[in-house]
Amino acid sequence: MISYIIRRIAYAIPILIGVNIITFALFFVVNTPDDIARMQLGAKRVTPEAISKWKQDHGYDRPLLFNASAEGASKLSDTIFYRKSVKMFAFDFGPADDGRDIAYEIKTRIGPSLAIAVPVFLIGLLVEITFALLIALFRATYIDFWSVVLCVAMMSISGLFYIISGQYVVSKLWNLVPISGFDFGLDTFKFVILPVMVGVIAGIGSGTRWYRTIFLEEINKDYVRTARAKGLSEIRVLFKHVLKNAMIPILTGVVVVIPLLFLGSLITESFFGIPGLGSYTIDAISSQDFAVVRAMVFIGSVFYIIGLILTDISYTMVDPRVRLE
Amino acid sequence: MPFIPVILWTDALIYLLLALIALFVWYVRGRPHLVAPWRRVAQSKSGMVAATVLAAYLLVGLLDSVHFRLPLEGNAAERAYSVEALSVFDVLAKPLRTRVEKTYSAPLAAYLFAKETIELPDGREIRDYPRLKYGAANLRDPGKERVEDITRRVLYSLFLAALAWLVVAAALVWLVAKRRRRVFSETARALWRGESEIPWIAILVTLGILMLFAFPVSALSMNYHVFGTDKVGQDVLYLALKSIRTGLIIGTLTTLVMLPFALAMGIMAGYFRGWVDDGIQYFYTTLSSIPDVLLIAAAVLMMQVFMDTHPQLFPTITERADFRLLFLCIILGVTSWTSLCRLLRGEALKLRELEYIQAAHAFGVSHLRIMIRHILPNVMHIVLITVVLSFSGLVLAEAVLTYVGVGVDPSMISFGTMINSARLEMAREPIVWWSLLAAFLFMFMLVLAANLFADAVRDAFDPRVRIATKLITVEETKNAKA
Numbered sequence: 001m002i003s004y005i006i007r008r009i010a011y012a013i014p015i016l017i018g019v020n021i022i023t024f025a026l027f028f029v030v031n032t033p034d035d036i037a038r039m040q041l042g043a044k045r046v047t048p049e050a051i052s053k054w055k056q057d058h059g060y061d062r063p064l065l066f067n068a069s070a071e072g073a074s075k076l077s078d079t080i081f082y083r084k085s086v087k088m089f090a091f092d093f094g095p096a097d098d099g100r101d102i103a104y105e106i107k108t109r110i111g112p113s114l115a116i117a118v119p120v121f122l123i124g125l126l127v128e129i130t131f132a133l134l135i136a137l138f139r140a141t142y143i144d145f146w147s148v149v150l151c152v153a154m155m156s157i158s159g160l161f162y163i164i165s166g167q168y169v170v171s172k173l174w175n176l177v178p179i180s181g182f183d184f185g186l187d188t189f190k191f192v193i194l195p196v197m198v199g200v201i202a203g204i205g206s207g208t209r210w211y212r213t214i215f216l217e218e219i220n221k222d223y224v225r226t227a228r229a230k231g232l233s234e235i236r237v238l239f240k241h242v243l244k245n246a247m248i249p250i251l252t253g254v255v256v257v258i259p260l261l262f263l264g265s266l267i268t269e270s271f272f273g274i275p276g277l278g279s280y281t282i283d284a285i286s287s288q289d290f291a292v293v294r295a296m297v298f299i300g301s302v303f304y305i306i307g308l309i310l311t312d313i314s315y316t317m318v319d320p321r322v323r324l325e
Numbered sequence: 326m327p328f329i330p331v332i333l334w335t336d337a338l339i340y341l342l343l344a345l346i347a348l349f350v351w352y353v354r355g356r357p358h359l360v361a362p363w364r365r366v367a368q369s370k371s372g373m374v375a376a377t378v379l380a381a382y383l384l385v386g387l388l389d390s391v392h393f394r395l396p397l398e399g400n401a402a403e404r405a406y407s408v409e410a411l412s413v414f415d416v417l418a419k420p421l422r423t424r425v426e427k428t429y430s431a432p433l434a435a436y437l438f439a440k441e442t443i444e445l446p447d448g449r450e451i452r453d454y455p456r457l458k459y460g461a462a463n464l465r466d467p468g469k470e471r472v473e474d475i476t477r478r479v480l481y482s483l484f485l486a487a488l489a490w491l492v493v494a495a496a497l498v499w500l501v502a503k504r505r506r507r508v509f510s511e512t513a514r515a516l517w518r519g520e521s522e523i524p525w526i527a528i529l530v531t532l533g534i535l536m537l538f539a540f541p542v543s544a545l546s547m548n549y550h551v552f553g554t555d556k557v558g559q560d561v562l563y564l565a566l567k568s569i570r571t572g573l574i575i576g577t578l579t580t581l582v583m584l585p586f587a588l589a590m591g592i593m594a595g596y597f598r599g600w601v602d603d604g605i606q607y608f609y610t611t612l613s614s615i616p617d618v619l620l621i622a623a624a625v626l627m628m629q630v631f632m633d634t635h636p637q638l639f640p641t642i643t644e645r646a647d648f649r650l651l652f653l654c655i656i657l658g659v660t661s662w663t664s665l666c667r668l669l670r671g672e673a674l675k676l677r678e679l680e681y682i683q684a685a686h687a688f689g690v691s692h693l694r695i696m697i698r699h700i701l702p703n704v705m706h707i708v709l710i711t712v713v714l715s716f717s718g719l720v721l722a723e724a725v726l727t728y729v730g731v732g733v734d735p736s737m738i739s740f741g742t743m744i745n746s747a748r749l750e751m752a753r754e755p756i757v758w759w760s761l762l763a764a765f766l767f768m769f770m771l772v773l774a775a776n777l778f779a780d781a782v783r784d785a786f787d788p789r790v791r792i793a794t795k796l797i798t799v800e801e802t803k804n805a806k807a
Contacts, residue, residue, distance in 0.1 A: 023623065
């Protein structure tokens with residue numbers, strides 16, 4: 001098992017290199033640093049001096065891949081590729097275009113992100129699986145039919161609608177919680193409850209329907225018939241046998257997401273003014289801070305790969321038949 | 326010529342898509358085993374109801390995809406053409422497009438939403454809500470006449486709608502009667518009782534409901550702003566209808582763009598295995614490990630820089646917005662092709678071991694021919710299910726991406742831009758709710774119909790689902806008997 005994990009981690013390295021090359025190509029080859037500088041400086045007529053000053057300030061004033069004018073090893077290391085891309089492997093992201101340290105920003109912003117993302121994830125999972133099991137209990141009845149219709153209707157509503165109407169009803173009409181903002185300590189609850197509620201409700205439709213199909217697929221298997229033949233009650237069959245056996249398909253979708261929780265939710269965070277990584281990314285996108293976007297792309301893929309490895313490991317925990325070799 | 330046709334990139338791709346669909350229909354028609362699943366789709370009640378709604382959306386979208394430039398007013402000798410590309414829909418909806426108010430006005434209102442200083446005929450100035458330039462302009466005293474006028478128009482158009490519906494229904498019954506070689510009245514009764522393979526009665530009811538809404542809305546929109554006007558006084562109904570094309574394009578072209586890659590790579594990886602498989606797997610794992618939103622954001626930002634530095638490539642705003650829309654489709658395709666590719670690879674891995682492929686090998690059929698003739702047709706159901714299922718997600722994604730700032734061009738009318746510009750209006754006092762409501766309503770209907778239709782298609786094409794539902798029904802009937 002340990003050797004398997006080591007192999008998987010080793011396999012992750014070429015993927016991260018690939019991600020790095022893709023982002024490098026996207027950010028520096030498609031558009032030259034000159035283009036970016038001109039864009040950042042705004043005006044149509046920008047003097048060459050202004051451009052070169054901007055490039056110097058932000059460390060873009062080096063050759064892309066090979067620095068012929070440098071000495072020795074710094075022929076390779078004193079380049080944009082090395083300074084901006086290779087260094088990310090050491091989680092050294094350098095300063096953002098506005099001068100602040102990206103790594104520090106990320107560290108301080110992970111907390112608020114998790115304060116929203118983790119409750120949404122856990123409560124959502126619990127609610128969705130419970131609903132799905134209940135629907136499976138009433139399968140092929142009118143309750144089943146109308147619940148599925150309701151699920152489809154709920155997943156057809158834009159997530160923006162849930163947020164906007166939630167803010168309007170709960171915060172503006174009823175004045176129960178502040179519309180947006182964030183604070184640590186006891187106040188956290190006050191700020192977090194609405195985004196969490198909205199997040200859970202927005203996910204119920206698709207989640208419930210997804211788990212329902214998983215459960216229904218399990219229910220048609222032979223061991224379920226055996227369990228019923230033994231005289232177990234339907235509820236016991238569902239909660240003890242079906243739920244346990246449905247864990248593999250459930251885990252496939254769920255564990256991958258866990259590391260991505262660190263990235264926060266772009267939309268929720270920006271609507272509710274939560275100073276997390278999601279709103280950090282949005283701000284970076286709207287102010288065209290490429291350094292931050294690049295760093296977030298890299299971190300995102302690292303988390304995704306961790307999620308894949310965790311998924312494999314979780315299989316061995318719920319299914320003794322799975323051995324990782 | 327009275328006009329110059331303009332073919333935008335997305336238009337051309339839409340026509341290509343229509344041609345492909347026509348080709349597909351023609352190909353399927355003569356083959357009973359391919360017709361069978363479609364017949365199951367046609368038998369599904371919810372599927373056909375959804376298809377009727379989708380057809381209405383499609384009609385608007387297609388009318389909005391034929392562009393041309395009209396001549397400007399002037400002497401006929403040296404005719405100049407407007408730089409603005411209009412669509413057939415724009416021309417049909419000219420009253421909606423051109424009657425622009427000053428700023429916000431509520432649905433069906435006769436007065437502006439904000440107070441202004443009005444100069445009275447005798448020279449005095451007062452602050453009041455001014456009359457709209459176009460909304461309810463035919464009335465002399467809106468306070469008294471408005472409700473009556475609206476009721477009269479609605480009733481009249483409802484009458485027309487009922488009439489039109491009867492004509493359509495009669496035509497349909499007549500067609501079915503002719504096919505069955507039965508008498509009209511007998512067929513009508515049979516259809517009413519639901520004795521038909523295709524749920525005609527459900528389709529007719531849906532059509533009737535659509536007409537009951539469409540007729541009054543279009544009758545009222547001649548003299549009112551049915552969904553009000555937005556900040557710059559544009560009719561919200563017009564914006565919502567224009568958004569349909571953008572949504573449809575994002576939903577369909579994205580899959581059209583990614584399909585060739587996903588098909589070629591997925592089948593090749595599964596068929597050749599070995600280093601080809603490794604290479605392709607590495608490629609799609611790398612791409613899919615970048616979170617979608619971030620990859621899209623990065624790509625769109627870069628494209629913006631490119632467009633800013635190469636303005637000479639995009640002569641008009643429409644073309645610029647259109648290019649951006651196309652690019653968004655492409656980049657959305659890049660992020661969404663990996664899952665389809667993975668599915669296809671798995672299926673091709675399975676298929677290549679089957680006897681008929683082995684036999685083809687033994688006969689000396691080339692690899693390319695085996696992949697195209699023997700594997701491709703047998704993975705098409707997966708492709709179809711994925712394409713139909715991804716449509717609604719893409720329509721929803723557009724709104725979110727536009728909010729983030731990496732969606733469609735701000736000058737392009739879409740559900741995303743509508744929501745984005747209307748979102749701050751919720752903070753106004755009293756609130757401006759109509760543009761948000763219209764955007765969400767039109768989007769909800771489209772996505773709901775797409776979801777229901779996708780479910781019907783999946784149920785008809787996925788062998789696994791078919792077996793599962795069959796088992797359930799068998800089991801339930803047994804339970805019921807016991």
